[in-house]
Amino acid sequence: MNYNLSTENIKKWETLKSSFKKFSSLTKGEGKRLLISVIAIVTNSLSTLSSPILLAYAIDNYIRTKDFNWILLFSVFLFLIYIVESTATYVQTKTMWEIWINILFRLRNRIFTKLQELPVTFFNQNKTWDLISRINSDTEKLNMFFSEALTQFIWNISLITWTWIFILAINFRLWIVTLLPALVIFIITHLISPWVKRRNLESLQSLWAMSSEIQESLNNFKVMVAYNRLDYFKEKFKKFNLRNYKAFIKAWIANNIFTPIYWFAANIAQLLTLSFWIYLIMNWNFTLWLLIWFQFYINFFYNSLREMAELWSLFQLASASLDRISEVISMESDMKIVPQEDSKETVSIIEFENVVFRYPETSEILKGVSFSLQKGMTYALVGPTGGWKTTTASLMARLYDPMDWKVYLDWKDIRSYTEAERANKIWFILQEPFLFSWNIKENILYWNSQFENYSNEDLLKELENKGLADLLVKFNDWLETEVTWGISLGQKQIIAFMRAILKNPELLILDEATANIDTITEHLLEDILKKLPENTTKVIIAHRFNTIKNADLIFFVNSWAIIQTWSMQDALEMLQHWVREG
Ligand SMILES: Nc1ncnc2c1ncn2[C@@H]1O[C@H](COP(=O)(O)OP(=O)(O)OP(=O)(O)O)[C@@H](O)[C@H]1O
Ligand SMILES: [Mg+2]
Incomplete structure (x- = not known):
């Protein structure tokens, strides 16, 4: 569906009657x-x-x-x-x-x-x-x-x-x-x-x-x-x-x-x-x-x-x-929650079935992609720049609906979950972290009903349990540090990371989430990820091959298909081939 406001509104020549109608509808x-x-x-x-x-x-x-x-x-x-x-x-x-x-x-x-x-x-x-x-x-x-x-x-x-x-x-x-x-x-x-x-x-x-x-x-x-x-x-x-x-x-x-x-x-x-x-x-x-x-x-x-x-x-x-x-x-979202019609007996947390997708007003298309991710595994998505990695991850979190065929989340059509249910199952660290101009505590507890009433001390204990407390040394006022313009991109990524780990989702997607973080801290984040419950599925998107070295399986993503690779070397060769051949 096209949601572009700027092209729609000028073309209509409304009559006086419909203008009056619109005004009177306000007085309901x-x-x-x-x-x-x-x-x-x-x-x-x-x-x-x-x-x-x-x-x-x-x-x-x-x-x-x-x-x-x-x-x-x-x-x-x-x-x-x-x-x-x-x-x-x-x-x-x-x-x-x-x-x-x-x-x-x-x-x-x-x-x-x-x-x-x-x-x-x-x-x-x-x-x-x-x-x-x-x-x-x-x-x-x-x-x-x-x-x-x-x-x-x-x-x-x-x-x-x-x-x-x-x-x-x-x-x-x-x-x-x-x-x-x-x-x-x-x-x-x-x-x-x-x-x-x-x-x-x-x-x-x-x-x-x-x-x-x-x-x-x-x-x-x-x-x-x-x-x-x-x-x-x-x-x-x-x-x-x-x-x-x-x-x-x-x-x-x-x-x-x-x-x-x-x-x-x-x-x-x-x-x-x-x-x-x-x-x-x-x-x-x-x-x-x-x-x-x-x-x-x-x-x-x-x-x-x-x-x-x-x-x-x-x-x-x-x-x-x-x-x-x-x-x-009058804009209506075309991403409605649909009744659950069929379900799939599967052990996968997410499954793509011949998914076709295109952004509105563009010609490039993601064609018929199928793959599934098993619970508790760590996956890496690699591929060329502009090669549909972020889009594939966005489809997993239902930021968009495919034009054709389906995405299953935990054996049910992903469209049958409410937003809250979906957010409890999947959490996404975006390539560009989204933060609010609040302090760190408020930022990391965003949409987290489990810890929202925790005092600073209790929250600190929880962060220690999860190995996250060490990350706070990067901020002068710890939990009380205000997130303003004077904060680095890497620091923002750390806050987004802490928020995601505290959410404890079943599927955690990290889209270049550590691209701006130094190697030592990145090791720390890797250890924290290992501490997540066993059945947590992780999807790591990264250009640095070092970031994905702990993945169980690597997928090579491009607009034609998502291809399972057998090793890092295999993935690297695919990338070289793709970039050279265009
Ligand atoms: N919001 C959007 N509207 C229209 N086209 C988009 C949008 N976002 C991405 N695209 C296009 O879709 C294709 C895939 O983009 P995507 O962001 O998924 O690639 P990527 O693999 O994540 O790239 P990168 O490695 O640079 O992060 C690109 O051709 C891009 O131009
Ligand atoms: Mg991307």
Whole structure:
């Protein structure tokens, strides 16, 4: 399956309907609050709009006739309406605020949970910075829209709908005349919104591409400064910056296109209304209160529409951000846990049956590999650089699923184990050790339920039992040493090694795990490995033949097959032959 986010998201031209749908799907679980806020908004806009009717009616009927009783009654009524209006405003703001706070909280959790469910391929195909930006910046863009514009947005939509109904109630012909421009606005908005959103998406995309570029350059900055190759960095950065600049300008133009259109239509509408007024006046076909009402509603209607122009572009930006977030959320891992169908009677801990594998978007392929590893044995995988050793080991740990045929772990289909079950059986020391910026104790106890509550003293005793305590002399503060940037690659490998031994897995895979460790310490690690329980299977991947001298069996790995060799000399000859013949 292709998990590449950057190619997928821009090609879609979503309609307004599906954008609204996506936004409304966020409000799941907020039904009660949403109902309250909708009632508050409707009440609020109704009272805002009804007070001028009452005022106009009072002027027309009672102020002219000086009927003070009615004037008093109307004043009290108006006062009550103002109280309702302010209460509704308060309720509306409060509930909307609660809704978006909850939505954002849930959304960030959902993305992060989703990231944890996705397979390694997803992380191979996407840059870290792009993912970080989706969790942080895109949700922040939504936050901006929710906190600054959403209430205003819904409030305006509500006002526009009500004035639309009120104007219709007053005079049908006027309704037609004044609303024709609004209809044009609606159609134009509908047509150009997807285009505006696309521009915003492209701008966001290029911004994150530039951020990734900066991150990558900064990682290599030391080398670039040392070799005075800043010109290279400058050129590359300039290219990304220029792309970002162009995308930003395009998005800016697109976002600002609504304002002139809305304002132009509003002015035309006012011109049309004015002409109609002249026509009505000429025919003496109006009353004073009708004139006041009408003018008031027309102003209300078009002022709200003008405001909507700006809010609409914010909505498009938020919608583009939501698209980027939804893209991650809608990704489904294709590495599901499958029900156990068949099992194999075997003494092997792992068995490959004609396994075929290829990385997404590449053409090279690992073809039909079969082999099995017996419990308690030590195996070595040797082979040329780029010769599929790490990939084969990754398939053993189900970091990827083969395209064809099966891998069996302890006689069951490896896909039928849960992640936790698999992690208890297999542990993997990667070519590039993964550590957290915690101290050594926390790092070595990562995902280790057996020792997680051990005190330093108890843990030290355990490390001594396993022969690991001697390795701690390499760290100034022993278990408390913080793992920061000031730690060597070899030291990192030692920490990863200690973590793996403490896990006590049934199958331990060491992928170039001691490549950066001095020979004396490497001997120490070999002794520690010998102390592991008898039925522990070890797979050692190494280029240095010295590292694999204790292996019971050596496999030569290449893209065509995994071949069992008979001795180190045999393996070395195969390697020489392979490298020479290409
Ligand atoms: N994440 C990936 N995406 C695409 N192709 C990959 C990926 N990782 C490895 N490859 C390709 O798969 C092939 C096998 O790579 P692999 O890392 O398994 O080799 P290796 O034997 O471990 O090499 P080395 O001795 O350098 O560690 C190579 O052609 C490599 O370019
Ligand atoms: Mg490798």
